Amino acid sequence: MEDPFMFEKIKFWKKTPSVTVDDETYDQITKLPIPEHIAIIMDGNGRWAKKRALPRIAGHHEGMKTVKKITMVANKLNVKTLTLYAFSTENWKRPKNEVDYLLGLPEKFLGTYLPELIEENVKVCVIGYLDDLPQSTQRAVRKAIEETAQNTGLQLIFALNYGGRAEIVDAVRSISRDVKNGDLNIQNIDDTCIANYLMTKSHPDPDLLIRTSGELRISNFMLWQIAYTELWFTDVLWPDFSESHLRAAVDAYQKRSRRYGALHVEESKK
Numbered sequence: 001m002e003d004p005f006m007f008e009k010i011k012f013w014k015k016t017p018s019v020t021v022d023d024e025t026y027d028q029i030t031k032l033p034i035p036e037h038i039a040i041i042m043d044g045n046g047r048w049a050k051k052r053a054l055p056r057i058a059g060h061h062e063g064m065k066t067v068k069k070i071t072m073v074a075n076k077l078n079v080k081t082l083t084l085y086a087f088s089t090e091n092w093k094r095p096k097n098e099v100d101y102l103l104g105l106p107e108k109f110l111g112t113y114l115p116e117l118i119e120e121n122v123k124v125c126v127i128g129y130l131d132d133l134p135q136s137t138q139r140a141v142r143k144a145i146e147e148t149a150q151n152t153g154l155q156l157i158f159a160l161n162y163g164g165r166a167e168i169v170d171a172v173r174s175i176s177r178d179v180k181n182g183d184l185n186i187q188n189i190d191d192t193c194i195a196n197y198l199m200t201k202s203h204p205d206p207d208l209l210i211r212t213s214g215e216l217r218i219s220n221f222m223l224w225q226i227a228y229t230e231l232w233f234t235d236v237l238w239p240d241f242s243e244s245h246l247r248a249a250v251d252a253y254q255k256r257s258r259r260y261g262a263l264h265v266e267e268s269k270k
């Protein structure tokens with residue numbers, strides 16, 4: 001049967017104002033939020049050196065310079081928190097000369113760049129088992145934390161001698177101890193409670209996790225914290241990672257959160 005009002009309806013439908021804008025304009029209109037917390041697994045330093053027939057430590061040194069560059073870019077982009085996986089609890093298994101060199105890097109980095117970080121209002125923080133590191137490393141790191149404690153710009157968190165499982169094991173032990181002592185009721189153990197027993201208790205969860213150098217694994221990094229994090233992988237080696245790569249990752253994040261957005265507001269807030 002023919003609908004007598006069909007043409008009226010079509011006329012009405014055609015008159016309905018429709019605004020179509022290209023992607024770029026849409027981005028400008030909505031001013032998409034950039035990820036507040038970006039975490040990075042800085043992989044590929046050894047491979048970078050090997051490609052140039054250099055010793056692995058040359059790659060680590062170059063990677064250290066990239067840390068400085070990307071910190072400044074993140075600060076400029078108004079990222080609130082940047083977490084960098086600098087040394088994992090598994091890294092102790094590497095050859096002694098490499099471990100020694102790696103653990104000298106915080107001191108080297110801060111000796112060169114701390115004044116500039118202070119200038120840029122960056123706040124340095126650390127997660128991980130600092131007490132197991134060489135005294136001179138601890139001293140340099142603690143001094144940087146102290147001297148930047150009042151800064152209000154980018155929070156730069158170094159994961160140093162950090163492991164996600166060890167962090168969870170420690171949290172379970174502390175929770176058990178508090179339950180046993182009567183300081184914690186089993187009924188009160190929930191997501192929020194557990195998060196408060198982790199090394200990241202005063203930091204938000206990452207919105208975006210980047211891993212360089214082509215490996216598609218998490219490798220024991222922030223296991224609890226990345227439950228809702230967007231993941232972005234690139235083949236680029238960490239010493240070659242630049243502002244354009246960080247922007248590409250942020251772009252991908254924004255496109256995904258826009259697609260995801262309206263339907264899952266609650267979920268994407270987490």
Ligand code: V07
Nearest residue numbers: 042060063064086087102105106109141158
């Ligand atoms: C390290 C350079 C980046 C690539 C990954 C491995 C080598 C900066 C630091 C650092 C750590 C703490 C701190 C200030 C700087 C660092 C290690 C390795 C162990 F307070 N880069 N970097 N620490 N690499």
